[in-house]
Amino acid sequence: MWQQRLTQLVTACHWIGSKGWAPATGGNMSVREDEQWCWLSESGRDKGTLTTDDFLKVNIATLQAPSGRTPSAETGLHTLIYRLFPEANAVLHVHTVNATVLSRIEKNVQLALSGYEMQKSLTGQQSHLDTVPIAIFENDQDIAALSARIEAYAEQHPLHYGFLLRGHGLTCWGKDVSEARRHLEGLEFLFECELKRRLYTTE
Ligand SMILES: CSC[C@@H](O)[C@@H](O)C(=O)COP(=O)(O)O
Numbered sequence: 336m337w338q339q340r341l342t343q344l345v346t347a348c349h350w351i352g353s354k355g356w357a358p359a360t361g362g363n364m365s366v367r368e369d370e371q372w373c374w375l376s377e378s379g380r381d382k383g384t385l386t387t388d389d390f391l392k393v394n395i396a397t398l399q400a401p402s403g404r405t406p407s408a409e410t411g412l413h414t415l416i417y418r419l420f421p422e423a424n425a426v427l428h429v430h431t432v433n434a435t436v437l438s439r440i441e442k443n444v445q446l447a448l449s450g451y452e453m454q455k456s457l458t459g460q461q462s463h464l465d466t467v468p469i470a471i472f473e474n475d476q477d478i479a480a481l482s483a484r485i486e487a488y489a490e491q492h493p494l495h496y497g498f499l500l501r502g503h504g505l506t507c508w509g510k511d512v513s514e515a516r517r518h519l520e521g522l523e524f525l526f527e528c529e530l531k532r533r534l535y536t537t538e
């Protein structure tokens with residue numbers, strides 16, 4: 336099961352690379368093996384050319400990698416998502432231009448998406464008339480501190496699909512690689528629309 340997930344994740348990484356969403360080694364990706372373990376991209380690799388050998392088994396509770404190799408610098412965000420959301424089996428973190436810029440232009444702690452048909456690319460969304468809030472967290476080089484802030488937020492607010500790190504990028508997830516990919520592509524499309532809308536209108 337998880338081996339198939341990992342193969343699908345490698346394909347997703349190549350797709351992300353071809354889109355230019357993980358430039359200059361930015362981004363990181365993972366899949367869950369089970370309640371205890373996940374497989375995370377090795378730190379510092381070009382995420383567009385990864386193979387299955389570039390993923391490290393990581394303990395979700397302790398963040399330890401038995402291989403002794405160094406998993407992503409943002410391992411703590413992936414393991415947080417697997418801890419918070421038992422239904423999440425794949426996590427994608429990307430550095431897209433739209434996510435990076437929009438998260439700086441939007442000064443609030445949430446980006447409100449409404450009026451877009453493509454909101455329905457997000458599981459459970461059924462109408463452009465609804466508002467989808469996407470949380471924005473201040474970026475932090477201290478990933479443990481950032482994870483604690485996200486966890487505290489999730490205790491008070493629903494946290495679906497993904498979140499933005501201001502000036503940094505998007506982290507999103509799904510019940511499988513295919514759903515995580517749809518959330519990534521859908522959110523990225525919505526971010527680009529929202530960025531352009533703000534460029535052309537004053538509303
Ligand atoms: C280009 S450096 C960006 C990193 O600091 C980080 O934000 C990132 O997404 C990739 O880190 P990595 O340790 O390779 O998973």
Ligand SMILES: [Zn+2]
Nearest residue numbers: 361362428504
């Ligand atoms: Zn990053």
